[in-house]
Structures are given as C-alpha cells and as structure tokens.
Amino acid sequence: DGGITQSPKYLFRKEGQNVTLSCEQNLNHDAMYWYRQDPGQGLRLIYYSQIVNDFQKGDIAEGYSVSREKKESFPLTVTSAQKNPTAFYLCASSMEWESGNTIYFGEGSWLTVV
Amino acid sequence: LAKTTQPISMDSYEGQEVNITCSHNNIATNDYITWYQQFPSQGPRFIIQGYKTKVTNEVASLFIPADRKSSTLSLPRVSLSDTAVYYCLVGDEYNNNDMRFGAGTRLTVKP
Numbered sequence: 001d002g003g004i005t006q007s008p009k010y011l012f013r014k015e016g017q018n019v020t021l022s023c024e025q026n027l028n029h030d031a032m033y034w035y036r037q038d039p040g041q042g043l044r045l046i047y048y049s050q051i052v053n054d055f056q057k058g059d060i061a062e063g064y065s066v067s068r069e070k071k072e073s074f075p076l077t078v079t080s081a082q083k084n085p086t087a088f089y090l091c092a093s094s095m096e097w098e099s100g101n102t103i104y105f106g107e108g109s110w111l112t113v114v
Numbered sequence: 115l116a117k118t119t120q121p122i123s124m125d126s127y128e129g130q131e132v133n134i135t136c137s138h139n140n141i142a143t144n145d146y147i148t149w150y151q152q153f154p155s156q157g158p159r160f161i162i163q164g165y166k167t168k169v170t171n172e173v174a175s176l177f178i179p180a181d182r183k184s185s186t187l188s189l190p191r192v193s194l195s196d197t198a199v200y201y202c203l204v205g206d207e208y209n210n211n212d213m214r215f216g217a218g219t220r221l222t223v224k225p
Contacts (some may be wrong), residue, residue, distance in 0.1 A: 004157075033213055035215075041217070042199075042215055042216060042218050043158070043201075043215040045213065045214050045215075048213070058214075059214070082206040087152070088155065090157050090158075092157070092213070094213065099199075102148065102163065103148075103160075103203070103213050104159055104160070105157025105158050105159065106157050107156060107157055108155065108156065108157050110155070
C-alpha cells in the first residue's frame with residue numbers, strides 16, 4: 001500500500017541524548033515536512049524539504065536537524081539542544097495535482113523525555 | 115501562505131448539520147482551500163478541497179463565497195465519530211513549501 005510510514009510510534013529519550021525519528025514515503029512525492037504537536041495544540045512546522053538534498057527551516061527548527069538524501073526518506077533528529085522535546089511528531093508529504101496541493105500525513109511518533 | 119482564522123471549538127449533537135467557517139482575508143489568486151480532520155494521536159487526513167463556489171464529496175461540502183475571503187466546511191448529520199479537530203489550509207499548487215496549519219477547530223459531537 002502507498003503511504004507514509006513513521007517509526008517508532010513511541011520513543012523515550014533520556015536528557016542529553018539525540019534521537020532520530022524515521023519517515024519513509026512511497027508516494028513519489030517531492031515535498032516532505034515535519035511537524036510538532038503539543039497536547040491540545042495545533043501543528044507547528046519544524047522543517048520542510050521540496051527536493052532531495054535541500055531543506056528549509058520552519059517556525060521551530062531550533063534543536064532539530066534533518067536530512068534528505070533520498071526522495072522517499074526524511075529523518076528528523078531531536079538533539080540535546082531541544083530543551084522540551086516531549087511531543088507528538090508528524091511527518092507529511094505533498095503532491096501537486098492540476099488543481100491544488102494535498103498534504104498526506106503519517107500516523108505520528110510520540111517522543112517522551114524521561 | 116494566507117493566514118487562516120477559525121473558531122477554537124464548537125459543540126453539536128448527533129444528527130445535526132455542522133458548519134465550520136474559516137477566514138482567509140489575504141487569500142491569493144492561485145490559492146486553493148483544503149480542509150483536514152484530525153483524531154487524537156493520528157495524523158490529519160484530507161477531507162475536501164475547493165477553489166470557488168461549492169464542492170461536495172461523500173463526507174462534506176465546502177462553500178466558498180465569490181470574494182473567497184472565507185470558506186465554510188459543512189458536515190451533514192454528524193455522528194459521535196466526527197468528534198475531531200478540523201483544520202483549514204490555504205495554499206497554491208505552485209508553492210508547496212509553506213504548509214503551515216492554524217490552531218484548528220475542535221468539534222465535539224454529543225449524544
């Protein structure tokens with residue numbers, strides 16, 4: 001089935017550790033995104049990438065890093081510099097069709113600092 | 115990307131029609147309007163998209179007035195399973211690098 005796969009679903013991080021969230025898509029989409037969602041809040045854009053080997057900071061990029069070495073993969077690393085990383089993380093990708101953009105999301109990953 | 119404004123929350127009862135309005139006063143000529151639905155601990159999913167007038171699919175209708183400065187998502191005969199957060203997103207097919215969501219509208223459907 002086509003879609004976006006995020007892993008792991010649940011992840012625990014000790015303070016001072018870096019952790020990497022995986023995002024893979026087989027939709028052949030050019031653009032990919034990472035969002036952070038805190039409980040009861042909306043989605044905030046962390047990073048986005050329009051093409052391979054290129055990515056841009058979103059609104060809350062500090063403490064995060066990404067790479068886009070392959071079209072289908074856009075991993076997010078939560079570094080120790082991110083002081084409050086406990087949140088729900090969503091990866092997404094978008095397609096262009098002749099009458100508009102549509103964005104597709106993975107099922108999300110919960111990150112908890114212990 | 116045009117900034118959007120939606121009500122924070124809405125309550126409804128089963129079987130009622132629910133209308134959620136989104137304001138996007140600075141919408142650009144090439145922008146489309148897309149609505150998404152999000153359940154807790156899941157990624158948002160596409161509901162409906164439109165450019166002007168009215169669009170209808172199997173789950174919702176989207177009404178867009180002539181000036182396109184707002185849009186209304188209409189959910190007919192809601193059920194408890196429609197309890198979710200609804201987001202409106204405005205953007206164009208040439209600019210997929212700025213997918214910023216607003217706070218969304220939390221719809222609660224009561225028995």
